[in-house]
Every structure is written in C-alpha cells, then in structure tokens.
Amino acid sequence: MTRPLVLTLALGLLFVTGCKKTNGGAKPEASASASGSAASVGSVSPTTPSPPHLTGDSERGRSLVEKFECSRCHDGTGLAASPLEKHCVTCHQEIWTDKFKAKPDKIAKWKKTVVHYLNAPSFENAGERLEPAFVSAFLLRPHKLRPNMVSTMPRLRISEQEAADVAAYLTRGAKTAAEPAAGDLTAGRQVLETKACGTCHTFSGVPALPVQPSLATPWQKGNDAIELAPDLRFTRDRITFGKLWRWLLDPAKVKPSTLMPKLGLSEKEAKDAAAYLLGTPLAPVAKKPIPARLPVLERKVTFEDVDREVLQKTCRHCHTNPDIARGDGGPGMTGGFGFIPRKLDFSTYESTNGGLLDLKGERMSVFTKTKDGTPLLVAAVLARQKEEAGEIDPEARGMPLGLPALTAEQVQIIESWVAQGRPQ
Numbered sequence: 001m002t003r004p005l006v007l008t009l010a011l012g013l014l015f016v017t018g019c020k021k022t023n024g025g026a027k028p029e030a031s032a033s034a035s036g037s038a039a040s041v042g043s044v045s046p047t048t049p050s051p052p053h054l055t056g057d058s059e060r061g062r063s064l065v066e067k068f069e070c071s072r073c074h075d076g077t078g079l080a081a082s083p084l085e086k087h088c089v090t091c092h093q094e095i096w097t098d099k100f101k102a103k104p105d106k107i108a109k110w111k112k113t114v115v116h117y118l119n120a121p122s123f124e125n126a127g128e129r130l131e132p133a134f135v136s137a138f139l140l141r142p143h144k145l146r147p148n149m150v151s152t153m154p155r156l157r158i159s160e161q162e163a164a165d166v167a168a169y170l171t172r173g174a175k176t177a178a179e180p181a182a183g184d185l186t187a188g189r190q191v192l193e194t195k196a197c198g199t200c201h202t203f204s205g206v207p208a209l210p211v212q213p214s215l216a217t218p219w220q221k222g223n224d225a226i227e228l229a230p231d232l233r234f235t236r237d238r239i240t241f242g243k244l245w246r247w248l249l250d251p252a253k254v255k256p257s258t259l260m261p262k263l264g265l266s267e268k269e270a271k272d273a274a275a276y277l278l279g280t281p282l283a284p285v286a287k288k289p290i291p292a293r294l295p296v297l298e299r300k301v302t303f304e305d306v307d308r309e310v311l312q313k314t315c316r317h318c319h320t321n322p323d324i325a326r327g328d329g330g331p332g333m334t335g336g337f338g339f340i341p342r343k344l345d346f347s348t349y350e351s352t353n354g355g356l357l358d359l360k361g362e363r364m365s366v367f368t369k370t371k372d373g374t375p376l377l378v379a380a381v382l383a384r385q386k387e388e389a390g391e392i393d394p395e396a397r398g399m400p401l402g403l404p405a406l407t408a409e410q411v412q413i414i415e416s417w418v419a420q421g422r423p424q
C-alpha cells in the first residue's frame with residue numbers, strides 16, 4: 001500500500017487516514033509459546049531512577065483520569081466508557097471481530113493494518129492487585145510489561161504529583177493488607193512448571209518455563225490471555241505477597257473480568273508460587289539495542305519517500321488534517337490524552353512544512369534544532385528508540401507515541417530528506 005487512504009467510517013463520526021503496519025503482525029496464536037526466554041529483548045524497565053512516590057489524592061486523581069482520557073484505552077476506570085468513535089481499543093477490536101459496521105471488504109483490508117491497541121489491561125479492582133507506587137512510577141516512565149502486546153502505555157505529559165493522584169484513585173479502597181512473604185521457592189518453581197504458567201506468561205530472567213499449548217485451547221480467549229499476560233519479571237514491582245497469593249488461588253475472585261484462569265492451586269502451592277515470583281533472583285535481560293544511526297543517503301530523497309516509508313505507516317493516524325479526515329485529526333493534531341493541541345499535521349508536504357504549535361501556542365517548525373542540534377522531527381523518532389531501550393529522554397517525547405520505534409532505515413530516510421533541504 002503506497003498511498004494514503006482516507007476512510008469514511010460507517011459511524012460518520014471519526015475518520016482516520018490509512019496507514020500500514022510497520023511492526024508486529026497477526027495476533028499471537030493461542031498455541032504460540034510465550035515462554036520465559038531470557039532473550040525476550042525489550043521487557044526492560046527504564047534505567048532512569050524513579051522519583052520517590054508522593055502521597056496522592058484520590059479525588060484529584062479521578063478528575064485527572066477524566067482529563068487524560070484513560071477510558072479511551074482502559075476499562076474499569078470507574079468513569080463512563082468512552083464512546084466507540086473515541087475508544088482506541090473497542091473500535092480496533094470491533095474491526096477484528098467483524099462487529100464494526102462497514103463493508104466486509106473494508107473490514108478485511110483494515111484487519112491487515114490494525115495491529116495496535118487491540119487490548120489494554122482493565123483496572124477493575126486494581127487496588128487489590130497493583131501497588132500505588134508502581135502505578136505512579138509507571139505513568140512517569142512507562143515501559144513494556146507485556147511481551148506479546150505490540151502497543152505500550154503512552155508516555156503522557158503528567159507531573160509527579162498528578163501521577164501519584166491518579167495512582168491513589170485507581171487503587172482506592174484496597175482492602176488486603178500486605179503480609180510477610182512465607183513460602184518455599186523451590187516448591188514454588190515446581191508449581192510454575194507443573195501448571196505450565198509459561199503457556200501464557202513470559203518470565204524473563206529465570207530458566208524458561210514449560211509450555212502446554214493444549215492448556216490454552218479450552219480457555220477460548222487464548223489469544224487475548226497471552227497478549228494480556230504480563231512478564232512475571234515485573235510482578236515484584238507491582239504486587240505484594242498478601243495480594244499475590246490470593247490472586248493465584250482464584251484470579252476471578254480478585255478481578256471478575258480477568259482472562260487468567262483458576263489453576264486449582266492449594267493455599268500452600270499459591271504461597272510457594274508467590275514466594276518464587278517475588279523472591280527468585282533475576283538474571284539481567286538484554287536491553288533492546290538502540291539502532292545505530294545510518295549515514296545520510298547520497299541518492300535523492302523526496303517527501304514522497306518519507307511519506308510512503310514513515311508518515312503514512314504510523315504517524316498519520318494521530319497527526320492528520322481534520323478537514324480531509326473530518327475527525328478530530330488525532331491526539332497529535334487536536335490534542336487528547338491530556339496533551340494540548342499541537343496542530344502537527346503530516347497529511348501533505350505543505351502541512352508538514354507548516355510546523356506545529358509550541359507549548360505556548362506559537363507556531364514553530366518541526367525542523368527546529370533541539371539542544372544537541374538534531375531537528376525536532378528526528379529527535380522525536382530517536383527518542384522512541386531510546387525509550388524502548390529503557391532510556392527516557394526528558395528533552396523529547398518518543399514518536400510514534402506508545403508504538404514500536406522506527407527502524408534505522410526509516411530514520412535514515414527522514415534525516416536524509418532534511419539534510420537535502422527537504423525536496424518535495
């Protein structure tokens with residue numbers, strides 16, 4: 001697909017310009033092994049130290065969840081669900097499950113490109129599972145938690161206090177008290193092996209867990225369960241022992257909508273497994289390498305090349321011209337997720353050269369040099385490569401926001417075009 005497509009969605013409310021996936025592929029098969037290969041590059045938390053967790057205010061947190069539009073991706077926020085035409089996950093899911101009202105040939109075509117935001121974890125009873133300190137640190141420095149999910153939590157423009165307020169709200173009313181860990185690590189490892197937890201979970205940093213593909217089939221929604229299952233490496237940052245062993249005994253009792261099945265563990269087995277999850281030493285995982293920057297190309301690079309190779313593929317869905325697309329143009333255009341409108345429109349050569357609004361609302365060029373001399377457009381895509389390697393650049397927000405970074409070749413095309421004076 002080499003040209004932009006403008007879709008008229010049956011709803012008539014939101015229009016999106018087409019783009020082709022750059023990464024990922026089909027949803028993982030139920031039988032696919034998600035097991036704990038230590039080679040699962042990328043599931044690494046940021047190396048930048050987290051600031052100390054502040055005390056949050058749940059009431060303020062509630063209005064912030066509204067302001068940041070968390071309900072456009074997450075269920076269980078306690079606020080009204082976003083309508084279909086605004087809900088990134090519901091709309092993409094409807095396309096995948098043939099529920100979306102559009103011509104079948106359109107749906108078939110979209111299914112090939114819609115790979116992101118097919119799932120997002122729900123916050124139902126989050127207080128019984130997640131620690132507020134984890135939630136606020138994660139909001140400030142999001143990283144990949146789910147190895148089989150292509151999209152990640154976007155890095156929002158949120159302050160430390162706001163993150164603490166949101167965390168207090170999402171974990172409000174937590175009942176279970178933390179208890180000192182008590183369990184046998186060796187027996188716990190055994191539980192994870194017999195129950196084949198590796199069928200759905202990666203546990204990076206420990207020896208690979210056995211997989212039992214047959215287990216995933218009867219659970220029907222096997223695909224979604226694998227996509228939503230977190231890398232167990234991070235569990236110790238997220239959950240305390242008291243909450244964890246109760247979760248393992250009967251996940252649905254803690255979170256009725258969960259896709260993690262009840263695995264018939266005894267109390268002792270649940271405690272042993274919890275002890276292993278929280279206490280076993282973790283080998284360091286390989287950081288996803290930051291791709292080397294390639295030299296500027298000799299051959300002529302035009303806007304058409306940049307458009308075809310980059311802008312159409314991942315950027316335009318969030319940065320488009322609302323007049324052509326008649327929707328809101330996406331969060332990078334008219335704002336959303338708490339971002340103010342930046343009016344950055346990649347729909348044409350002219351609009352790309354027209355620049356964007358700075359944080360004071362003044363027009364600026366998207367080629368403005370940042371502190372180290374890199375044009376903003378290039379700095380933003382390089383920042384995303386760094387974010388995937390666990391490095392958060394305070395100077396630039398990684399683009400495409402929350403989605404897989406561009407390849408070195410894609411960055412090279414942008415850099416070459418800019419270096420050649422941006423020919424049309």
Ligand code: HEC
Nearest residue numbers: 005014018019084085086087088091110113114115116317
């Ligand atoms: C009303 C339905 C609808 C909503 C709401 C929606 N999308 Fe999409 N999205 C689509 C369709 C349809 C495509 C496929 C376009 C194509 O193939 O031409 C798409 C494609 C995409 C793509 C490019 C393909 C991919 O998976 O990378 C991205 C990125 C994307 N959407 C992100 C979002 C985000 C972020 C939101 C929430 C702000 C959102 N979408 C909301 C329907 C929707």
Ligand code: HEC
Nearest residue numbers: 068069070073120121135143144145146151152153166337
């Ligand atoms: C554009 C979609 C999108 C928006 C908007 C969004 N998130 Fe997320 N969020 C995700 C995705 C996708 C994940 C899963 C990431 C992963 O597992 O690596 C996630 C994960 C999380 C997690 C980890 C939860 C868990 O069970 O692992 C928390 C906490 C979270 N988001 C909080 C928020 C809050 C609070 C907001 C609003 C301030 C918000 N998110 C807005 C997409 C979104």
Ligand code: HEC
Nearest residue numbers: 195197199200225228229230234235238258259260263273
């Ligand atoms: C069918 C797939 C599946 C199997 C098998 C499975 N889980 Fe899960 N597990 C999930 C999903 C999906 C989640 C996310 C739950 C949610 O947020 O609703 C999860 C969540 C968890 C969590 C919370 C992790 C966190 O960091 O938030 C732990 C711990 C966990 N599982 C441990 C286990 C153990 C131990 C086993 C084996 C005894 C196991 N799981 C078997 C699918 C599975």
Ligand code: HEC
Nearest residue numbers: 157314315318331332339342376377380396397399400401
């Ligand atoms: C999921 C939606 C989304 C996608 C996809 C996306 N952007 Fe953005 N973009 C945003 C939002 C939101 C902002 C505003 C961020 C802010 O104000 O800090 C933004 C801002 C920017 C900025 C200005 C950054 C700054 O720090 O001032 C640049 C440059 C940019 N995007 C480039 C891109 C490029 C290039 C792509 C594709 C490779 C892309 N974006 C894909 C949502 C998106």
